[in-house]
Amino acid sequence: MNLRDSLKLYFVMGSQNCERSPVDVLEEALSGGVTMFQFREKGNRCLEGKPMMELALELQHVCQKYRVPFIINDDVELALKMGADGVHIGQEDESIGAVRKKLGDKILGISAHNVREAQLALESGADYLGVGPMFQTTTKNDCRPVQGPKVIESMRKMGIRLPVVGIGGIHSGNVHKVMEAGSDGVAVISAISKHPERTHTLFQGVQDSLLKSF
Numbered sequence: 121m122n123l124r125d126s127l128k129l130y131f132v133m134g135s136q137n138c139e140r141s142p143v144d145v146l147e148e149a150l151s152g153g154v155t156m157f158q159f160r161e162k163g164n165r166c167l168e169g170k171p172m173m174e175l176a177l178e179l180q181h182v183c184q185k186y187r188v189p190f191i192i193n194d195d196v197e198l199a200l201k202m203g204a205d206g207v208h209i210g211q212e213d214e215s216i217g218a219v220r221k222k223l224g225d226k227i228l229g230i231s232a233h234n235v236r237e238a239q240l241a242l243e244s245g246a247d248y249l250g251v252g253p254m255f256q257t258t259t260k261n262d263c264r265p266v267q268g269p270k271v272i273e274s275m276r277k278m279g280i281r282l283p284v285v286g287i288g289g290i291h292s293g294n295v296h297k298v299m300e301a302g303s304d305g306v307a308v309i310s311a312i313s314k315h316p317e318r319t320h321t322l323f324q325g326v327q328d329s330l331l332k333s334f
């Protein structure tokens with residue numbers, strides 16, 4: 121599967137986001153159509169040290185079973201140590217160029233909030249952009265103000281063709297707005313971590329939007 125296709129339904133999650141076993145949640149999400157996974161163990165009640173590492177390895181194993189890329193949030197050294205498929209970093213994390221050098225040809229995702237950040241990420245070697253927040257979210261407390269899907273639209277209008285996922289407050293009722301703005305897919309936490317059994321509805325929303333755009 122190429123990267124654009126892998127980004128259709130991108131599940132981002134850590135144990136702090138789950139109401140039951142993260143391994144079971146991920147397994148159900150992958151059966152429901154998730155195409156890429158990011159391990160984001162961060163914030164209140166998150167695991168550290170050995171328990172975090174053990175969980176990361178278990179989740180990586182589940183992704184391997186489904187042949188879905190396993191991405192690590194923020195921690196480049198952890199990603200290299202585990203042999204993860206890539207890393208996602210934001211504007212407040214390490215420099216993009218330095219991370220690209222460490223990662224070689226592994227997947228590098230960058231958060232971008234405007235056309236300038238998107239252009240810089242592209243020039244520094246990003247493989248895809250995470251753009252948000254699309255809608256109001258309570259999952260990440262240091263989020264930027266909501267700009268909505270129009271940011272993705274403006275990136276596309278300015279000729280940025282890099283694969284893009286929208287993130288922040290996305291659920292099956294608003295997924296079409298993100299896709300219609302020119303996104304390749306959506307990244308979600310709570311819509312799946314709280315209701316993994318509804319993953320297929322989100323996946324169908326992405327597919328329907330892609331079919332309509334032809």
Ligand SMILES: Cc1ncc(COP(=O)(O)OP(=O)(O)O)c(N)n1
Pocket residue numbers: 130132158160162193194208209210211212213229230231249250251252260285287307
């Ligand atoms: C796919 C995707 N997009 C954006 C983010 C946010 O990254 P960042 O801005 O570095 O914030 P944290 O997730 O590290 O709190 C993401 N993780 N994934």
Ligand SMILES: Cc1nc(C(=O)O)sc1CCOP(=O)(O)O
Pocket residue numbers: 132231250251252253254256257258259260263264287288289290307308309310311
């Ligand atoms: C991790 C993250 N990054 C965001 C950004 O705007 O960059 S919003 C966000 C949280 C997404 O969680 P939910 O799907 O539950 O709203």
Ligand SMILES: [Mg+2]
Pocket residue numbers: 193194208209210213
């Ligand atoms: Mg980050």
